[in-house]
Amino acid sequence: MRIERIETLVCHARMRNWVFVKVLTSEPGLVGWGEATLEWHTRSVLGAIDDLATLIVGEDPCRVEHVWQMMWRQHFWHGSGIVRATAISGIDIALWDIVGKVHGVPCHRLWGGPVRDRIRLYCHLGGGHMEDFYETPVEEANRFAELARQAVSEGFTAFKAMAVPPTLPLEGLAPVRAAERCVAAMRDAVGEAVDIMVDCHARPSPAMGMQFAKALEPYGLFFLEEPCWPEARDGLRAIRQAVRTPIATGERLTSLYQFRDLFAAGACDVCQLDLTHCGGFTGARRIAALAEAYRIALAPHNPQGPISTAATLEFGFAEPSFVICESVHRDVPWREDVVQVGYHVDPKSRTVTANTLPGIGVTVNEEEIRKHPFQQELLQRVFYRDGSVGDW
């Protein structure tokens, strides 16, 4: 069997263009599906996948590690740049989907079988509705509380909020108190049995991240995400040592070597590797093994499309240290029309039981995808009060 062709299907989903990767084989009807979504870099990823195809068309799709090595090491440049890493990831997920189909088992059964009975999902405030999650101003603490109650009424036992505003490298008390009021309002609204996560989106400087972390510590967050840039490993470590709140990061890292440096620095408690950016299943499983050596929890980043979620869950059913899966259900109303999945979500508890179909268990409706062709993603930008540029 050989890889015949690699196709990409773009599905515009408001804030993101989902990039679905279809690997066709010489076996009639045998194809694998992956996802390589990279918001605001869609055209770059499509080109990178075309470039990678020149290396691997004609190869045996079941020699996944061998093909992965080609994609990572050949063409001179290693595969850690975000565009190439995302392209490699989408192809790798599709190759494992093929291997599962060849053997007639879900991917997690290829890696030793399920290590748990169910996986807990958490949602974004607003369920992934862009304006609710990313654009609710921190001045509106009551709105945060209202959205928190809504998440719980939809069955979620955990949710994440963007309750930390963008700040200059140094600011006074106002943004810190605003964040604190939002988190206090959410905790008040849902009580202590529900887990709350706050995503700082890697915006704060280490000094501001420290202030936010200290201010939010009394509210018992499940984790505090990206309290400063991932490049600022010393800042992450200092914050982690200063508060008892678990610190999460990793969604912007693309290689085993970056995760090695993160873990060795003692800079996080929770690893948010993203299967669509860190080398697919092949890369993610190596990173998970390394995380195991540090007893670091895995809570993958997963705000993209439905194939990313199916892949992340396959990974989770095979990884002992997997604690929770990020999920989005209200980004677009037709999410379930474009991809049917093999796993089952209990709407009362928002827990997932494993897919029983071969591979990653997805059925892709290409006709539905064609109803949502590429459009430029909506821009999201941050400028501070003084006009200077901030991180989105």
Ligand SMILES: [Mg+2]
């Ligand atoms: Mg994040």
